[in-house]
Amino acid sequence: MSTDHKKYQSVLDDHDLFPMLEQATTKEKKLISTVIAEKISSNIESSCTNSMKIGRELQLMGGNSAVNLFRGDGVKYKELAYDAAKKVRAKVKSNDSIETIEWELLTTLVKKAVEKMNEQDKEQFFAELEESTGQAFNWKNVAMDQLFKIGVPGAAGIYLALAEIAIPQILRALGITAAVGFIGGRAAAAAIPVVGWGLAIGSIFQSMAGTAYSVTIPCTAYLGAIRARINANSVAAEIFGDL
Template structure:
């Protein structure tokens, strides 16, 4: 029964996933179930429920409660946490992942802000491994409401911290890298992992750098092989939910922006 599933008060996360594109939630199922191969700490009936919902592209409230509970069970880097009955709240998972990738959480810092810090750290580490040409290509792939950013990681970092299109693109690229890693180098067809200006960056040297960073951060334990990519994917879902799409050119802008930064058309709110 749904009433019996304790998700540690993560009702905001439940609402976020309820409103999300089913294809984006399906990516979370892949990370949790190891692309349908299953994990020792996941009951077979739970895996079957998640896989069935993914196949139908329809996630009921009950299935989303199961998904969140399973993610919470992986919250932490110990065997004890993997089998803890109620797991840990999502905010604790994000803070733990941020520490794992080398970041620091502020006191009472909002979950959305912590997610953006995770993206910053992952992309910064990938940036350091790129050649100057790759860095230029990487920078040109990002945009803010005012247009394409300059060749500077500082500019990308600032745009990610503001949230919006650049943050969504950063999450899109990082999630794509984790998915490629999980699938042995391939990208799932129709997985909604690359779009717009970010599409070209998911392949070639930039994609290789990001995939290498993704791999480095998922080797520590089974828990991190789940929690790191799930936090990245949820960051993508959150940033995507905060955008409004231009009816003229289909570019995304932060909700509340009056005119499209890509074509100048008025945006419906």
């Protein structure tokens, strides 16, 4: 076994991370690399698209989080995702699926932000979400904690819509403005500062300056969006592949 192969063995063995990175688009990989490269300790450039290098850096960031500070090595993606989800006080268990952990992390961030929005911000947010998903959200009459309990955690359409709206705001709150440009499309317009988002997302990350959570939290949310897209494409191929 080559030295290079040994170096990345933990990434190659990470079945929740490496296969997904291999299926990610160049644009998606560059966004993750841009977020990681913001850390002084990073060993990759923002232009990196090598799945093994991206995966290794992300695992190392997970190993440098507050919970794993003295471990001195990287951790598997599911462990760092669970740690990130617990950091934002998402209701997750260690034996939850990776899809559930990613979904709970993202929706917890969204719920915390919505709770701090004024009525105008909420109207704008849910109008865009309903337009993107074709689903009505009874946000005026349903407790926020129940709003995204839609049956299947991380249902692709809703996950992707939430990610498109929320992730640019998370990146801006962390000062990673260079990464916002990689999102593109409707999300770029959604990235215009909104008072509700700015206060809410900003307050969530106030205690995370200088820690690896400023990488693992947004990356977990974004990787969930990539996973949702890949899963949706797989289902569509199975249904329509022979037509």
